Amino acid sequence: MRRRDFLYMTGLGAGAAMLPSLNTFGKIITVEEALTPVDVKLKKQMADIALNAAKGKGASYADVRIGRYLNQVVATRETRVENISNSESYGLGVRVLAGGSWGFAATNKLDNDSIAKAAEMAVAIAKGNAKLMSEPVQLAAQKGYGEVSWKTPVEVNAFSVPIPDKVELLLSVNNEALKGGAKYVNSNLFMINEQKYFASTDGSYIDQDIHRIWPNFTVTKIDETNGKFETRNALSAPMGMGFEYLTPKDEEKIKGGPVTLYKKRYDMFEDVKEATVHVAEKLKAKPVAAGKYDLVLDPSHLFLTIHESVGHPTELDRVLGYEANYAGTSFLTLDKWETKKFNFGSKQVNIIADKMEKGSLGAVGYDDEGVKCGKWDIIKDGILVNYQTIRDQAHILGLKESQGCCYADSWDSIQFQRMPNVSLAPGEAALSAADMVKNVEKGIYMFGRNSYSIDQQRYNFQFSAQLAYEIKEGKIVGMFKDASYQSNTQEFWNSCVQLCDKNDYRLGGTFSDGKGQPSQVSAVSHGSPTTRFNGVKVINTGSKLG
Known part of the structure; x- marks a missing residue:
């Protein structure tokens, strides 16, 4: 799919541009669905059902994790789009102590009966495991925090940035590499959002919203005289940030020497320009003497x-x-x-x-x-x-x-x-x-x-x-x-x-x-x-x- 055709299709809606997934799990969803969080009150209600069911079956301790995991992948190669995917995995896991042993069960059916059955199964597993234990689990004391929350301090939620903008960014990066003499180049954006809710019989109800992003590319040049090739990957670091990671600030760059370095944010264009120079150097580099x-x-x-x-x-x-x-x-x-x-x-x-x-x-x-x-x-x-x-x-x-x-x-x-x-x-x-x-x-x-x-x-x-x-x-x-x-x-x-x-x-x-x-x-x-x-x-x- 060429740039012009892709941008036209994404203008009709994100769903029209869905391609097979490279690296996802769960069901495919739209961007709009990804940006709609689950109500915290509902998560607390589900957690209490699991905790009460576990205690009712004899658990001495129980915790519940309700997880909504979102992945977005945008992948390109040279002048075309290779893959775009939004996916979601959503469910509940229950861990318990019973008879001095751990038990665990999980479900993605989040009605009351299914949640209670998962908790009961976790207790049954724990009691079965206890028969094989030589000594009971010793659990360090932990106070309950009540209802609290934590969120990655993002400036721009990466999932809210339109897909055409991300594609335009990556294809422009590829274009810089091709202008610099690269034979092949691929570039990718990986974005993750973990929406995690934790509750325990210690008295904690913890809601967290965690974001991560990773821009990456690989540039390849070939020596046409002998067929040898060299590559260089991006020197980016995956980060716990939002899309602001890709808006570099000049004062955060460390210049001097053979490579431009980045303290907190990342300049993908500058890195790919330097990469084309580096792979040309690698083709001519002398072997190291041991x-x-x-x-x-x-x-x-x-x-x-x-x-x-x-x-x-x-x-x-x-x-x-x-x-x-x-x-x-x-x-x-x-x-x-x-x-x-x-x-x-x-x-x-x-x-x-x-x-x-x-x-x-x-x-x-x-x-x-x-x-x-x-x-x-x-x-x-x-x-x-x-x-x-x-x-x-x-x-x-x-x-x-x-x-x-x-x-x-x-x-x-x-x-x-x-x-x-x-x-x-x-x-x-x-x-x-x-x-x-x-x-x-x-x-x-x-x-x-x-x-x-x-x-x-x-x-x-x-x-x-x-x-x-x-x-x-x-x-x-x-x-x-x-x-x-x-x-x-x-x-x-x-x-x-x-x-x-x-x-x-x-x-x-x-x-x-x-x-x-x-x-x-x-x-x-x-x-x-x-x-x-x-x-x-x-x-x-x-x-x-x-």
């Missing part, structure tokens, strides 16, 4: 290393071996935490969990078992001091209350321990990335996430980047290709020697972090400043040099 280098890692790259080597191994269920089949356990066993002396990294390394950071993917007011969210230290001055917990794990660490790390990706998924935003705190001394580079004799400056691997205990790993630039005697002298660094988590974080200040701090993140069986996905951000790591092993992944 060896030890000082690495200068931009937040657009470092977030993924934080996610894999810090975020996952400090999930308490992995530490305890409860989570093993999906991506492994953790080397950060309890005995290391108990010493209060385990050297995770250098004294420069301070890792903070924060469920409230504005603009982050994981920002919510309350988690999915009604715990008010906050922040805490995980690594303090290089020492492991804490993990990530939920209500039935808190007693293991001697905590009086949960840290608010419970999440379910749908109304029909049981909530369990998921990663909060886990971030590397900036340095205290004033330092820009440009000044950091000036002090590097032999190094590599890396941007953007790319391929990686890490072992089942989150210890030995390998990461590459979208862009890798050679630093020689304090100057960026050209681009490397096929550069990937290898290390283990403890060695790598102990090689951290310098961090830029808070003016350079930025968020990266992932829209779909997988965990559990049946698998669930969550969205989580990781902030950091540009950071220097000395003497890290770099290999060449494209030849025998590595």
Whole structure:
């Protein structure tokens, strides 16, 4: 479908332009339906039916989650529209404690009888599970908050922006890439709205409205003389924001060096223009020589290393071996935490969990078992001091209350321990990335996430980047290709020697972090400043040099 034809069709109404879905779930709906919320009084009535039914069947505790999950996808390639979809998934899940064990059931039939039957089934499941339990669930105390609400502080609801405007944006981005010599380009907008209502026998009735957005593209150029090609993805970060994320402010840009960087908002046009230049450079870039280098890692790259080597191994269920089949356990066993002396990294390394950071993917007011969210230290001055917990794990660490790390990706998924935003705190001394580079004799400056691997205990790993630039005697002298660094988590974080200040701090993140069986996905951000790591092993992944 060409631009002219598409814009004509969308002028007739959003429903006329519905195309098959790339990445959605639930039923297809119109934009107008997506913008119509469910009445809070109705949600409270449904929650009370479930809670009363659960208590009536003998539950010692019960909570209810009523979830309405909205997805919108707009996908384009070169001069045409590939996909547009609005979808909704809406239903109710009931979790109970009975006989010291958990039980869970869910339904998308929201009449009174169906809701009550789901609660009764959850109790029956819990009582059946209790027969297999060696010890009862220990649930941390949690006060009730009454009727409260929280909303992502969006300026523009992304679902309210007309689809033709979004298509025009993406096709204009594609046009910039084609003008810059790209052979292929695709661009996408992913938008999510989670309307979540939580109620429990503790006395909480919590209504939350959560928004996330992710603009992305991939640019490809081909060397016609030899048929080789290179690509570069957008350096955007998915964010917990509205459509205002795509209206950049000049004062928020970090300029200088080979890449324009964005503090809070994102310029898709500027990024795609630079991407066409970068892929041309990548076609001519020299292979990296294997060896030890000082690495200068931009937040657009470092977030993924934080996610894999810090975020996952400090999930308490992995530490305890409860989570093993999906991506492994953790080397950060309890005995290391108990010493209060385990050297995770250098004294420069301070890792903070924060469920409230504005603009982050994981920002919510309350988690999915009604715990008010906050922040805490995980690594303090290089020492492991804490993990990530939920209500039935808190007693293991001697905590009086949960840290608010419970999440379910749908109304029909049981909530369990998921990663909060886990971030590397900036340095205290004033330092820009440009000044950091000036002090590097032999190094590599890396941007953007790319391929990686890490072992089942989150210890030995390998990461590459979208862009890798050679630093020689304090100057960026050209681009490397096929550069990937290898290390283990403890060695790598102990090689951290310098961090830029808070003016350079930025968020990266992932829209779909997988965990559990049946698998669930969550969205989580990781902030950091540009950071220097000395003497890290770099290999060449494209030849025998590595």
